[in-house]
């Protein structure tokens with residue numbers, strides 16, 4: 001039986017999501033200019049700081065007190081417990097406390113607090129806050145996407161030759177994966193107006209939402225990196241898919257967003273589709 005959430009409950013979740021994003025933003029902004037305590041996770045380039053952990057703890061404590069029966073998925077809790085993720089139909093708050101940790105460590109301002117809420121395994125609310133830039137991206141399913149309250153619309157670009165495509169090197173240092181990603185980057189540079197990397201899946205999806213970049217594809221990210229941003233991109237009119245062209249799969253560790261279906265198809269045809277395992 002699918003879970004039913006009433007309109008007034010959705011409105012409340014949205015207000016709470018904004019509140020927790022602002023709280024998280026204050027902590028991140030305060031820590032941004034200070035010295036960082038850094039550790040590594042799955043590779044020497046997969047970074048975590050005490051701020052990531054503190055923000056996730058703060059957010060979960062706040063949310064769990066309000067919604068003890070809901071489910072919670074967080075990047076740093078998952079890293080600490082090593083538990084396999086389980087996405088259920090229940091309302092689920094999915095958090096990346098700092099998406100763009102490498103940016104954070106290197107004082108690059110594209111650092112995001114990302115919060116997606118799923119019900120029946122579908123994103124219904126997405127909030128991505130870039131506190132250093134004070135950019136609050138928001139979306140509720142069926143109600144459009146916004147940046148600081150202004151409605152967003154993706155670019156409408158249909159032609160890959162005239163597109164800017166956002167992509168990332170990612171944190172895996174497996175030689176085979178790096179090689180395939182470089183081949184993809186070579187193909188993208190050759191086929192388009194150019195590539196860009198903002199260093200955060202959440203920010204990348206929000207840039208597609210606002211038309212600052214026509215498409216984005218990445219392999220090797222996790223549900224907490226893209227669940228909020230993908231709703232923001234699709235509510236702004238972009239197409240969100242699995243990079244192969246099939247339906248997006250939240251647990252598949254990869255996503256593609258493009259301004260139009262035609263651009264999405266051109267990218268699907270161009271890229272090598274890496275299987276990075278499942279969350």
Ligand code: LIP
Pocket residue numbers: 047075096098099100101102168169170171172199200201202218220221225
């Ligand atoms: C980051 C992603 C980014 C990817 C990085 C990293 P984190 O997430 O948002 O798109 O290229 O390798 O996975 O670790 O900063 O939360």
